[in-house]
Amino acid sequence: MYIRLPSPLKLLIVSVLKNVELFRITHRNKQCIAIKFRYNYALKEYIKRFNGTNWSTSKGFFYFYYSETKKQEFTNHLKEGGYAVQEKNTIKTTSEVIKEKNAKQLLTELTKEKVDVLKRYIKYLEGKRLSSSTVSVYSNFIHEFLRFHSSRPTKELSENDVRIYLEWAVKELKYAVSTHRQIISAFKHFAYFYPMCAINPEKLQRPRRDKKLPVVLSMEEVLRLLQVTKNLKHKVIIAILYSCGLRVGELIDVELNSFDFSRKQLHIKLAKGRKDRYTTIAESTYPLLRQYYQAYRPKKYLIENPKGGKYSSASIRSFLKQNCKLARIKKHVTPHTLRHSYATHLHENGVGLRYIQALLGHSKPETTMIYTHVSTRDAHDIKSPLDVALEQNLIPDNNNKKLTISPLFLPDNPNKS
DSSP: OOOOOOOOSSSEEEEEETTEEEEEEEETTEEEEEEEEOOOHHHHHHHHTSTTOEEETTTTEEEEEOOHHHHHHHHHHHHHTTOOBOOOOOOOOHHHHHHHHHHHHHOOOOOHHHHHHHHHHHHHHHHTTOOHHHHHHHHHHHHHHHHHTTTSOGGGOBHHHHHHHHHHHHHHSOOOHHHHHHHHHHHHHHHHHOTTSBOOGGGOOOOOOOOOOOOOOOHHHHHHHHHHOOSHHHHHHHHHHHHHTOOHHHHHHOBGGGEETTTTEEEEEEETTTEEEEEEOOGGGHHHHHHHHHHHOOSSBSSBOTTSSBOOHHHHHHHHHHHHHHTTOOSOOOHHHHHHHHHHHHHHTTOOHHHHHHHHTOSSHHHHTTHHHHOOTTGGGOOOHHHHHHHTTOSOOTTOOOOOSOTTTSOOOTTOO
8 A cells, every 4th residue: 555645756755554664765876765663673673684675874774775666575575574554644854845845846646658668667677687776776767757747748758858857857856977877877778668759869978977086095094994893794894895805795795605715716796797707815814704704604695694694785884984983094984995995005016907907897997097096106106396306406505505495494585675
């Protein structure tokens, strides 16, 4: 049973279950369903058993990536656990108040025809074997677009309608450049899936990426982080993320049979882009891994939830943030920061970019090239022309003093008034 309530795009109560409220949100630039409930240990543990549930420390709730299929699966999961459907009043937040006026005016429920198109679009994406996260994100953008142009038949929509929607979304919803690029990808797929519409995919242009340099920890900071991490499982997570250069999702998926200690290799299976790769295992982690295995006895995955199954990426982000404070690291550190640090330190230690590309699993060498901009290996050997000019002492000094630019040591200026 779903409750139809007039609510904004950013925060939409899509259904309410006994003791459980589901909210539509945008979290980390992805469309998600937030799960809120009055604290109950049994209910909390039952929700954690649902495949795909994450915990957000900053927001204080569980969530999963949005798709109609996933939402229905979660609803069924709750019903199977004995949680009945019941209605409650809408709860408004600051985010809701900000977007309510525009969202109510511009967004309406989909017609039956558009619902059918959206469902078939989701099946099309799944048929292309895109990840569940990608399917969820792309389908949500198209859902948003169809609601925005609810008064027009789907067949009449063109790239000009896409432009109008994007202008609204970027201005009102403050979508980042990375999100904007995802939206264009979603529309390109939609145009090929639904050629009856007037959207020409060749005319859809992605904005240029932001050329931001990644945050990188020094080797000393990494060691300090490991030293302050007392929890054995947390220490293993940090050590493997850094020493193997893994994405957090890859670490969560690592199984015990992925380790080949005789060859010092870790097999990463079906990573980003559905690619397998091998990365090296640091010998210094062997005693730590042995101690961890004896203490926790994981059954399938290297890092497991206390109740079994995969560990939560949100939990990793949470304890990493706390431990960085203990290590007096003021940089914005995420699990991916450890991967950036791994690649940068490899380059500084003389490892070629081609090998780093293979270890990281990058498809294009251009992606790996970014680490040449944050590496200090070659920068240490480059002298500023100012230092060269001062060393050559181009301005003769009668007292044979070495020229500097410090006011305390500059020679007297005979023209000084």
